[in-house]
Amino acid sequence: xxxxxxxxxxxxxxxGTVRFHMPGHKGKSFHGMECYDITEINxxxxxxxxxxxxxxxxxxxxxxxxTARTLYGTEGxxxxxxxxxxxxxxxxxxxxxxxxxxxxxxxxxxxxxILLDLDVKWLYPQKPTASICCxxxxxxxxxxxxxxxxxxxxxxxxxxxxxxxxxIKAISQICRKAGIPLIVDNAHGAYTAFLKESCHPIAxxxxxxxxxxxxxxxxxxxxxxxxxSKSAPKEYGEIAKNVMSMFGSTSPSYLLLQxxxxxxxxxxxxxxxxxxxxxxxxxxECKRKLESMGWVLCGxxxxxxxxxxxxxxxxxxxxADMLREKKIEPEYSDAGYVxxxxxxxxxxxxxxxxxxxxxxxPVKTAVKQELPAIxxxxxxxxxxQAALQRYHTVSVDEALGKVCAMTVTACxxxxxxxxxxxxxxxxxxxxxxxxxxxxxxxx
Ligand SMILES: Cc1ncc(COP(=O)(O)O)c(C=O)c1O
Numbered sequence: 001x002x003x004x005x006x007x008x009x010x011x012x013x014x015x016g017t018v019r020f021h022m023p024g025h026k027g028k029s030f031h032g033m034e035c036y037d038i039t040e041i042n043x044x045x046x047x048x049x050x051x052x053x054x055x056x057x058x059x060x061x062x063x064x065x066x067t068a069r070t071l072y073g074t075e076g077x078x079x080x081x082x083x084x085x086x087x088x089x090x091x092x093x094x095x096x097x098x099x100x101x102x103x104x105x106x107x108x109x110x111x112x113x114i115l116l117d118l119d120v121k122w123l124y125p126q127k128p129t130a131s132i133c134c135x136x137x138x139x140x141x142x143x144x145x146x147x148x149x150x151x152x153x154x155x156x157x158x159x160x161x162x163x164x165x166x167x168i169k170a171i172s173q174i175c176r177k178a179g180i181p182l183i184v185d186n187a188h189g190a191y192t193a194f195l196k197e198s199c200h201p202i203a204x205x206x207x208x209x210x211x212x213x214x215x216x217x218x219x220x221x222x223x224x225x226x227x228x229s230k231s232a233p234k235e236y237g238e239i240a241k242n243v244m245s246m247f248g249s250t251s252p253s254y255l256l257l258q259x260x261x262x263x264x265x266x267x268x269x270x271x272x273x274x275x276x277x278x279x280x281x282x283x284x285e286c287k288r289k290l291e292s293m294g295w296v297l298c299g300x301x302x303x304x305x306x307x308x309x310x311x312x313x314x315x316x317x318x319x320a321d322m323l324r325e326k327k328i329e330p331e332y333s334d335a336g337y338v339x340x341x342x343x344x345x346x347x348x349x350x351x352x353x354x355x356x357x358x359x360x361x362p363v364k365t366a367v368k369q370e371l372p373a374i375x376x377x378x379x380x381x382x383x384x385q386a387a388l389q390r391y392h393t394v395s396v397d398e399a400l401g402k403v404c405a406m407t408v409t410a411c412x413x414x415x416x417x418x419x420x421x422x423x424x425x426x427x428x429x430x431x432x433x434x435x436x437x438x439x440x441x442x443x
Contacts, residue, residue: 004053005261048245064267069237073224074252077187078108080210080226085112086243101155102135107414128371130336133161139170157185161413163299172205184209207232219259275344286351294363305340313364326357372430377422386421391441402442410435
């Protein structure tokens, strides 16, 4: 087990070397971490040509995740998603690349479609859902869509923001049979590789996936992994760094790289799996107690606690405000749900505080919700063409029948309600209002 990046930076910080290099703080303490915030100086390796200490740390992490290759990213899963789709585009023999994806993608997927000029065939939920975060797509829907032809890649977001998990194993088998690569946005599920029974996308058969290390592991915000499976085409790994560099700054943060490096040692040592298992037990007991109080929970993800607020008689945003008054800050809320994210470092006392706060709030009878259906949209032009035009802004009530210019997402969870090039329908307007979005950019 090794921490080559940390060892290098610590030794450098203690060496007394005069810093005639970036960054401008020169290692002097303003915030407190400056002495460890270096740039790509001699010996510090290059993130996008990692043959030294960064490469060694990445190799250790790849081993821990059981991948052919794991790349560190310092600009989140957002950068890794663009990179994965860039790899697919560069390795595809099709003139235009079409990706099959359930509609609950993160904004980064749309940005990748704009930048790489990709087409998307969307899969829509079979019944109305209370949230744009949920996909509720069966493996059979993938099988049917692949059977219709014209697909170059399948893309799945799992876990979603509410903690629902897709059947990646079944979907990957369908993709393999059809000879189509499967990539997974696993931003919320880095830790799933270290559960007693791994449910990490790479273990379940995906060709590539991204993990936001910062969301569930002890890493700084922005730290991420791009994993490439041992069964994926070799060329993915050969071009991955160059593709990733197109979507990143030439000044990656060494603070983030150090946190990925320290995390790597913890994952590789096997220590994390034990810490995680303890947390899973604590969180599942907390979920059990909340259910016994009458709270309705949803989602299968082990470390997420998602309250189905509407089914407990509350608007999720109001419930989140009530909890803030009790000094509990959730990860996310909308009209229907409140989401709490735990990790291996969430203590029993913190779960107790959440349970105590919720015990003091009465569970009421379910709020009747009119759920707008997320239906197939009429497309007027490719995503890129619509997104890169001069637009004007109108109120949502004036938008009916107009073509969406810039994709509209609720700012959290950054899932699109209407995508560039689509015609804005009545149903879309209802969903926009549900997410308190009152103006849109149209052509
Ligand atoms: C499902 C999903 N994918 C991707 C991302 C982007 O991740 P990052 O913030 O690490 O860029 C997020 C961010 O919240 C997300 O929820």
